[in-house]
Amino acid sequence: MAKVLRAFFLGLLAFVFVWAIAEAVLYEFGYAGIIATFILMAACFFICQFFLSRGNPDAYRKDWAIMLALEAAPLLIVIFGLLWDRRMGVRAFIFSLAGTLAGAVAASLAARKKGRRPLK
Numbered sequence: 001m002a003k004v005l006r007a008f009f010l011g012l013l014a015f016v017f018v019w020a021i022a023e024a025v026l027y028e029f030g031y032a033g034i035i036a037t038f039i040l041m042a043a044c045f046f047i048c049q050f051f052l053s054r055g056n057p058d059a060y061r062k063d064w065a066i067m068l069a070l071e072a073a074p075l076l077i078v079i080f081g082l083l084w085d086r087r088m089g090v091r092a093f094i095f096s097l098a099g100t101l102a103g104a105v106a107a108s109l110a111a112r113k114k115g116r117r118p119l120k
Contacts, residue, residue: 007052007069014044015073015096034088041092042099045070049103050110057111060104067100 018041025033052066053059074096078089 003052004065004069007048007066008072010048010052011045011070011096012073014048015041015077018044038091038095042095042102045096045099046103046106049100050107053104053107055107055111057108057115059108059111060101061108063104067104070100071097 018037021040022033022037025037027033029036048070049067052070053063056063071093074093078093
């Protein structure tokens with residue numbers, strides 16, 4: 001339960017962090033800034049999920065509660081964002097979801113690789 005709450009607050013902070021950067025970059029760089037913001041969002045959610053799931057060799061299969069908690073803030077923003085700009089909200093959610101899933105897979109691979117090493 002503590003990991004789920006930690007995941008929710010990490011997701012909320014990551015989304016607010018990326019949103020603040022997006023506001024600064026959007027008007028300065030235009031479309032290139034939007035693409036950079038989406039890539040930054042995927043990277044932030046990748047890092048959050050990797051650290052939440054590290055040590056679990058089946059993270060992408062068993063950490064669904066953590067992944068959903070991490071994605072709660074972007075999902076709520078998408079739901080409320082449908083009133084304003086549907087395409088941007090959905091793209092932001094897709095990039096955050098891709099980063100979260102990639103983080104779980106990377107944590108899983110790292111745990112499996114670490115588990116295969118012989119103990120010294």
